[in-house]
Amino acid sequence: MSWLKQSDVSANHPITLRALEMEDADDRILNEVYGWVNRCATQSAAHDQDYIVTKGTAVAMAGSFSRFEALAAAAIFCGYLTEVMITVEGENRKAFKLVEEEDLFHMILKADKDWTQQRQADNRDLAKTGPVRLRDGDACRYCGRVVGWGADRKSVRWGSIDHVVPGEPGTVATMVVCCGQCNSKRKNDPNSIWKTLPIPSEPHIGPATAAWLTDKCGIPTKPTYTRIPTESVTPAPVNGQQATEVPPAVEQPTVAVPVEDEATEAPSGPSSDSAASTPDHAVENLGETEQQPAPEIKSEIKTDHGLISDEESGRSGYAGSGRDGSGQVGLGAMLPAHHGSDAKQLSSPNSSEHPQPSAQRKKNRRRARQRNRKGNPNV
Numbered sequence: 049m050s051w052l053k054q055s056d057v058s059a060n061h062p063i064t065l066r067a068l069e070m071e072d073a074d075d076r077i078l079n080e081v082y083g084w085v086n087r088c089a090t091q092s093a094a095h096d097q098d099y100i101v102t103k104g105t106a107v108a109m110a111g112s113f114s115r116f117e118a119l120a121a122a123a124i125f126c127g128y129l130t131e132v133m134i135t136v137e138g139e140n141r142k143a144f145k146l147v148e149e150e151d152l153f154h155m156i157l158k159a160d161k162d163w164t165q166q167r168q169a170d171n172r173d174l175a176k177t178g179p180v181r182l183r184d185g186d187a188c189r190y191c192g193r194v195v196g197w198g199a200d201r202k203s204v205r206w207g208s209i210d211h212v213v214p215g216e217p218g219t220v221a222t223m224v225v226c227c228g229q230c231n232s233k234r235k236n237d238p239n240s241i242w243k244t245l246p247i248p249s250e251p252h253i254g255p256a257t258a259a260w261l262t263d264k265c266g267i268p269t270k271p272t273y274t275r276i277p278t279e280s281v282t283p284a285p286v287n288g289q290q291a292t293e294v295p296p297a298v299e300q301p302t303v304a305v306p307v308e309d310e311a312t313e314a315p316s317g318p319s320s321d322s323a324a325s326t327p328d329h330a331v332e333n334l335g336e337t338e339q340q341p342a343p344e345i346k347s348e349i350k351t352d353h354g355l356i357s358d359e360e361s362g363r364s365g366y367a368g369s370g371r372d373g374s375g376q377v378g379l380g381a382m383l384p385a386h387h388g389s390d391a392k393q394l395s396s397p398n399s400s401e402h403p404q405p406s407a408q409r410k411k412n413r414r415r416a417r418q419r420n421r422k423g424n425p426n427v
Contacts, residue, residue, distance in 0.1 A: 051093065100143055100145055
């Protein structure tokens with residue numbers, strides 16, 4: 049591809065500013081000459097003229113013959129152009145050659161452009177690159193560094209194919225594997241000062257190159273080396289098992305834990321639980337004046353004949369109904385009527401079916417009665 053590079057400092061380059069030194073210079077000559085030379089350089093690069101500007105191109109860019117003569121004289125005075133003779137189809141013609149100054153204009157030469165196209169064509173030719181990579185493997189033939197074909201082109205390990213003889217079409221004998229660093233330093237090496245290493249007897253071929261040779265080039269190849277797989281190692285525990293280790297499953301009981309019987313004796317020591325966990329007997333031991341009626345609870349009992357509410361069953365709905373002041377079931381208390389006519393009378397709290405209260409519970413009762421007497425002298 050043809051291209052022209054114009055330097056960032058070209059507008060203030062000494063060659064450009066020299067136009068102001070002409071004896072007949074006016075206000076427009078500086079920019080007019082600079083713009084005209086730019087147009088001529090663009091045409092020279094577009095048509096692979098290698099800094100040559102023909103007279104026809106110069107006249108066309110000036111707009112007229114009269115103005116062409118004035119601009120050409122100014123450009124030669126400043127140093128933009130020099131007059132040369134070229135041969136076109138066996139005929140000598142007058143032309144101009146642009147100054148090769150990178151701080152002004154820089155264009156790619158036709159030979160460089162053709163060489164770039166030839167190099168790209170050789171690198172795409174599998175009939176050349178396949179045998180080269182099979183012979184050299186993945187090691188640079190200049191320094192021996194192992195290359196990576198999928199690496200970044202700016203990396204020193206970027207794998208490429210280099211032409212030992214620059215400027216000439218490549219062959220399997222004149223192309224070698226090269227790393228990015230050597231390829232960048234060597235460039236075109238016009239004096240051939242770089243020497244290649246001997247052809248490896250056992251080429252270093254990795255899995256990627258082996259797969260490429262097999263699939264793309266039709267050359268069945270096995271890798272001569274593979275990377276050692278790495279595995280993460282869990283560090284040894286400092287004390288005991290690792291915290292990340294899953295603890296063993298706890299066996300769950302098949303039967304629910306039974307609820308403690310209400311008559312179970314409470315511990316004598318103080319408790320740190322909230323008031324909601326106070327044992328029932330601590331409330332039962334309070335005197336009648338300290339007990340507050342519980343809120344009315346409406347309930348329904350499902351029987352074979354339907355639902356029976358508290359009013360139908362004769363129950364008052366209050367906690368402690370049918371009981372004496374101690375909270376025990378009173379003598380002669382009967383089960384609700386809906387249990388049938390053959391309901392049995394509950395036994396006395398002092399019978400064998402009801403164990404005697406413990407000494408602690410008796411003591412709590414005496415204390416409750418004493419508090420009641422102190423608070424109510426009529427008791």
